[in-house]
Amino acid sequence: MPKYAMVIDQRRCVACMACVVACKKENEVPPEQFRTRVVESTEGTYPLLRMELRSELCNHCDNPPCVYNCPTGASYKRKEDGLVLLRKNRCVGCKSCLAACPYDARYINEEKGYADKCTFCEHRIKEGKEPACVATCIGKSRIFGDLDDPRSNVSRALRENHHEVLLESAGTKPRVYYVKKFSKPE
Amino acid sequence: MELTITGANAMTSPHLHVWDWRVSLYLFLGGLSAGLAIMTSILHVRKGGKLAEGDRAAITAPIYVPVILTIGMLFIFMDLERKLNVFWFYLTVQPLSPMSWGSWGLLVFYPVSILFALATLPAPNRRYLLIPALIRWSEKLQRFKLQLAALNFGMGIFIGVYTGVLLSSFVARPLWNSAILPVLFLTSAMSAGAAFMIMIAQQKKAKLFFTKVDIWLVLAEMVMLPLFFYGQYTSSGAHRESIMPFFTFNHDYFWYGIGMLLLLIVLPIALVMKYLEVHEDHGEELTPVALMKMNVSALMVLAGGLIIRLSFVYAGQLSHLS
Amino acid sequence: MTKSISRRSFLKISGATTVGLSVAATLPDKFLLWAEEQGMVKPTYTATLCEICFWKCGVMAKSLNGRVVKLEGNPNHPGARGRLCARGNGGTGLLYDPDRLRSPMIRTGARGDGQYRKASWDEALNLVAEKLAAIKKQHGPESVALFTHGTPTDHFLPLLSAFGSPNVGMPSFAQCRGPRDVGLELTFGETIGSPERLDMANSKVIVLLGSHLGENMHNSQVQDFTEAIGKGAKFIVVDPRFSIAAGKAAHWLPIRPATDMALVLTWINVIIAEGLYDRDYIGRYAEGFAELAKAVEKYTPEWAEKETDIPAAQILETARLMGKNAPSVCIHPGRHATWYGDDVQRTRSLGILMALLGSWGRPGGAFFATNASFPKMEAKPFPESRETLNGGGFPFAGAEGVTQAIRSSTIDGKPYPIKAWIVTGTNLMKSIPNQKETLEAINKLDFLVAVDVMPFDTVMLADVILPECSYLERHDALAVGKGKSLTVSLRQPVIEPRYESKPGWWIAKELGTRLGLAEYFPWKTYEDKIKSQCQHWGVDYEQLKKLGTITIADTAAPFITASNPPVFKTKSGKIELYSGELKEKGFDPVPQYTQHQRPKGGEFRLIYGRHAVHTFSRTTNNPELHELCPENVVWVNAGIAKEMGLADGNYVTLVNQDGARSNPIKAKVTERIREDCVYMIHGFGTKSKALKKAFQKGADDQGLVTRYAVDPICGGTGMRVNFVRINKEFIDA
Known part of the structure; x- marks a missing residue:
């Protein structure tokens, strides 16, 4: 049974927004709404500066607050691969999941009214393809694969690099990992 | 730090704004009906029912409970984005979702409050029910008045707590994510219920009784609010940040500052007024002035409850982890 | 387009039943949409080439129900390698942009006031042919100049040459790569090419x-x-x-x-x-x-x-x-x-x-480009023409022409008059410095015809506007790539042209026919031409249609080895650290530093650049890209901003040394820039009202480039020589 995860190698991200647009087109996300975004932050004062580029999306948490807070079971964590998904026909649009998500990964689809989110392109995985954002990532900064397979790209990336998750203290156990620094863990 | 975010959703950036005055009103009215249910049960049970004797509130209060609840639920219904799917609430039980058990709780609370209203309807008034079946029900339920009062009381507590848990279950929103919040909301709901009861009760004994009750509840609220803020302040950075809208008196947080000031004024004044009301020698009948004072202090308590719901719903959405 | 293409957009209902378009068209739309949502309609993929920028990446276009829903990178294409940038991904935004040019238009008001009437293709083409023929008769064919960029060049440059004019101007030379290419040619005997032949992936430094x-988003390069x-x-x-x-x-x-x-x-x-x-x-x-x-x-x-x-x-x-x-x-x-x-x-x-x-x-x-090439096709030679003026007298001006030389000849009629411009695929107002001069030249013209997809600023100055269809709706010339290996790539339509727009090749051919130049277009459709080219080159056309790109095997020889010695096509046959050629023309044979003027107190040097989601001024109205970057901002050093009392997000206007004033533009107060310059992204501040999303959004850097330093060697226009002052505007952010 696969355990899907994404690793974002921030070193290789150039904030080109290819992922943002590819995701929108792949998933028919309405105008002005997004399932993934790119954060560009700079610290320091001229000329001693440090920049961080970070693409963010649904973390497909192992401890998903959005699922816990969904009153109708529309949001669920799929047993077989751990994807956090939505049964659209069940969603009442109460927005509990939006409030529950510490990553602000959800939005109310303006055209359909349900609380939409990234699905790791579940429909593409099914066809053996990578998620749209990964497939188009110019910097190969986004890596997708199966954590249970030690030879997968994600397993290797996590083995070989220091990595972290967003808001670890929230206890959500995200499945999107971030690599910032070079070199292997000690 | 310079921050540019490309691809943010307006609903969550720069901060969450998914819920507005509709949800605030729902929480307030839901709380009010829960508090009123508790107070109604007390009214009917206290002193073996003597407190209720001859008071119109004994009839109207139980009826107000489902009515206020209905209005409150209309507001939450207005907030749903896919109203036609609302039946899904009742095709599933989600044990970790407060909204799920809240909606099931409401499903119990509703009939209980209606049954209690029927049970407490005195014989002469039953003819207004018009439908013979209802009249028969009302007669039969008479016997279970005490049990129904207990149930009504229990459901009132449940719903009062629920309105707080609804918000406190979000790890993502530090202002809400406090165990004090449900208790605070319950206390606030009960004090609002008592205040409402003071306004609809006719007799001096009932009015003064609930004034006494309300003194303790408002006092409890006034202890709990600072404790809540203290708890947030001494917790994680995100929690500390989360209460800042209430204490940063600037242009951005204007309304939160005003809300805080109002609470600081309304609750103590109401408390003092109530204290004076209780200790005043009223004589046989309440004078119009005394009545007005009681209504004013009760309204202040209700306003306090509304301010708490409004400011917490909005300010909670400004708060975020990280 | 042709039948074979329509078949590509067939709908496949699940269960492998194939239903033809004709049948699908009879089904109610609602049913089709429903079927699509249920996943019953299988998408079709068409290999083609992107044209959102000049990198021309290979695209696999996914269509559903005759609608292009997604563009993906073609793994066979060396510029894409299966990936597309944000702009490439947003290509459907151009295809479905509601502001697209829909039909030919003929100007009814004064130049620049945007008054047009719809016209039929016949009327518009006849008018253009008539005007050009009259100018040819009165002033000679070289009085017609062509400004062009991108693939339209492949259709309109032959038209211009056949017409008898040598005067082409591509901003890609004098406003862009020109000096670089000339500099490298003088040193190594060849340019670095486009895509640049850099082996960055293996560099240590x-x-x-x-x-x-x-930010400069060239797919394979990034x-x-x-x-x-x-x-x-x-x-x-x-x-x-x-x-x-x-x-x-x-x-x-x-x-x-x-x-x-x-x-x-x-x-x-x-x-x-x-x-x-x-x-x-x-x-x-x-x-x-x-x-x-x-x-x-x-x-x-x-x-x-x-x-x-x-x-x-x-x-x-x-x-x-x-x-x-x-x-x-x-x-x-x-x-x-x-x-x-x-x-x-x-x-x-x-x-x-x-x-x-x-x-x-x-x-x-x-690395070195492949030596291999495809055999040349026989073609009717173009007529001799009078001496070109597009070199502007610069000793090393390239074949792409010096745009501003054509512009000044248009204004002063020297050495001979230029009376008509054909503008295809380039927005001159935003690409050539000193807009006043460009406008002056345009106002002197007898005739200006523009061919483009969108109503860009320059298009809206034309006398006749001919709507080209977007790259997803047309054939274009085969793209021959000379990177490490020799490649050939095909652009083919994914869907039929929308509205009344037409492919560039069709417009050029129709104009050619009306100008009596039909024999230069000896094919019926462009696909016929491509087919015969493929045949001539030994490329399997059907295979090319399917794969989009074919790489010719064993054509790479990228690095110096004993068996692959370098060839330098300089005069000396070596790398010229010292250039005799430059010396001969009176320039420094070894580069020497000259100090340039610096901004005075209160002035800032205006520098400009790109954004990863935009190409020049051509994408600012694209709905998919507009939402990611709707307007540009001006970067101001945080220390300077503090001195000025300027907060992040405040609107300012910039006024340059010649008094040119920009649109109000938001200030980005940042530590990320020096104190002596300000920076903005190029291509904003659209003046064409017909671009409803982009109209007046942000500021136009080109409007502030009234001064330019001309490179005496090749005619390139140095555009980072303008100094601006910052004025606070009292508009709330």
Whole structure:
């Protein structure tokens, strides 16, 4: 049974927004709404500066607050691969999941009214393809694969690099990992 | 730090704004009906029912409970984005979702409050029910008045707590994510219920009784609010940040500052007024002035409850982890 | 388009039943949409080429129900490698932009007031042919000039040549790559090409001089750039602004603008003085080393520190970093190179640096293009024409022409008058400096016809507008790629042209026919032409249709080896560190530094650049891209902003030295830029009302470029020579 995860190698991200647009087109996300975004932050004062580029999306948490807070079971964590998904026909649009998500990964689809989110392109995985954002990532900064397979790209990336998750203290156990620094863990 | 975010959703950036005055009103009215249910049960049970004797509130209060609840639920219904799917609430039980058990709780609370209203309807008034079946029900339920009062009381507590848990279950929103919040909301709901009861009760004994009750509840609220803020302040950075809208008196947080000031004024004044009301020698009948004072202090308590719901719903959405 | 294409857009209902379009068309739309949502309609994929920028990446276009729903990178294409950038992904935004030009239009009001009436193709084409023929009769064919960019060139340049005019102007030369290409040609005998033949993926050190890769989003180039990051390459980024690339750099050198040559010449001096250059390589392949060494002696790190504002120690350190890692050092020669008017010389100094490090023709440096090519097709020769004026008298002007030379001949009629412009695929108002002059020239014209997809500023000045369909709706010339290997790529329509728009080839052919030049278009459809070309070249057309790109095997010889010695097509047959050719024409044979004017107090040098989601001014109205970057901002140093009382997000206007004033533009108060310059993204401040989303959004950098420093060697217009003052505007952000 696969355990899907994404690793974002921030070193290789150039904030080109290819992922943002590819995701929108792949998933028919309405105008002005997004399932993934790119954060560009700079610290320091001229000329001693440090920049961080970070693409963010649904973390497909192992401890998903959005699922816990969904009153109708529309949001669920799929047993077989751990994807956090939505049964659209069940969603009442109460927005509990939006409030529950510490990553602000959800939005109310303006055209359909349900609380939409990234699905790791579940429909593409099914066809053996990578998620749209990964497939188009110019910097190969986004890596997708199966954590249970030690030879997968994600397993290797996590083995070989220091990595972290967003808001670890929230206890959500995200499945999107971030690599910032070079070199292997000690 | 310079921050540019490309691809943010307006609903969550720069901060969450998914819920507005509709949800605030729902929480307030839901709380009010829960508090009123508790107070109604007390009214009917206290002193073996003597407190209720001859008071119109004994009839109207139980009826107000489902009515206020209905209005409150209309507001939450207005907030749903896919109203036609609302039946899904009742095709599933989600044990970790407060909204799920809240909606099931409401499903119990509703009939209980209606049954209690029927049970407490005195014989002469039953003819207004018009439908013979209802009249028969009302007669039969008479016997279970005490049990129904207990149930009504229990459901009132449940719903009062629920309105707080609804918000406190979000790890993502530090202002809400406090165990004090449900208790605070319950206390606030009960004090609002008592205040409402003071306004609809006719007799001096009932009015003064609930004034006494309300003194303790408002006092409890006034202890709990600072404790809540203290708890947030001494917790994680995100929690500390989360209460800042209430204490940063600037242009951005204007309304939160005003809300805080109002609470600081309304609750103590109401408390003092109530204290004076209780200790005043009223004589046989309440004078119009005394009545007005009681209504004013009760309204202040209700306003306090509304301010708490409004400011917490909005300010909670400004708060975020990280 | 043709039948075979319509078949591609067939709908496949699940269960492998194929239903033809004709049948599908009879089904109610609602049912089709429903079927689509249920996943019953299987998408079809068409291989084609992107045209959102000039990188022309291979695309696999996914369509559903005859609608193009998604564009993906074609794995067979070397520029895409299966990936597309944000713009490529957003290509459907152009296809479905509601503001597209829908039918031919003929001007009814005064030039520039946007009054047009719809016309039939016949009427519009007849009018254009009639006007051009009249001008030819009265003034000669060379009085018609063509301004062009991108694939329309493949159709309209032959038309112009057949018509008898040599006067073509492509802003890609004098406003962009010209000086770079000339500088490298003078040094190595060839240019670096487009896509640039840089082996960045294998570099140990990469030097970017003002090049902001990442923001400058050229697909495979940025893929190589990030590959280098992944492999741990060290970056030396010279930029007055802390760009995305600078954010990745081991050394960010925030240079004083306009002093780049001082830095490069000092690097050269240090590398020579410390013996860090590749003696063997220089000995074998270069000439003029002694002259070079002598000419750069004076450029010491201490001198350069004063000039460039970069500490001498850092200049030394970076020079040594390059020297130690040679030859796997990539000195990026840049792309938009028209900065200060001495740009050929600056590129030459970069070329010399590459040569000293021995990186030209070496892994990690620059690689050689394939020698292979396709056999030429027989074609009717074009008529002889009078001497061209598009060279502007510059000794090394390229074949792409010097746009502003055509513009000034249009104004003053010398050496002969220019009476009509054909403008295809380029927005001159936003690409050539000094808009006043451009407008003056346009107002002198007898006739201006524009061919484009969108109603850009320049299009809305035309007398006749001919709506070209977007790249997803047309055939274009086969794209022959000469990178490491020889490749050929096909652009073919994914859907039929929308509205009344037509492919560029059709417009050119129809105009040609009406001008009596039909024999230059000896094919019925462009596909016929492509087919016969494929046949001639031995390329399987059906295969090409399916794959989009075919790479010809065994055509790569990228690096210098014993069996693959380098060929330098310079006069001496060697790398010319010292250029006799330049000396002959009266220029410095070895690049020398000249100090440029600096902004005075309260003035800031205006620099401009790109955004990863936009191409020039051509994408600002694209709904998919507009929402990511709807307007540009002006970067102002945080210290300066504090002095001025300027907060992030405040609106300002910029006024340049000649009094030109910009639109209100938001200030980005940032630590990421030097104090002596301001920066904005090029291409905003659209004046065409017909572009409803982009209209008046942001400020137009080109409007502030009223002054330009012309490179005497090639005619390039240095455009980073304008100084602006910042005025606070009292509009709430």
